[in-house]
Amino acid sequence: MKATKQTLETCMVCEKKAEKGIHIFHHFLCCNCEQKMISTDTDDEEYQYFIEKLRKINRVSC
Secondary structure, three states, X not given: OOOOOOOOEEOOOOOXXXXXXXXXXXXXXXXHHHHHHXXXXXXXXXXXXXXXXXXXXXXXXX
């Protein structure tokens, strides 16, 4: 049996540590936030919150 090392990353939206999620241009998005984002209606107040958090993606310094 192989020992695997868990890698926790910080979510760009909720800023919590998580093991599973997706990467978008070097930014990590946890599974919970991803699910919330895709199920949030555009007229929901939380939608604008997600948009603001996703703007971090544009602020990549090269």
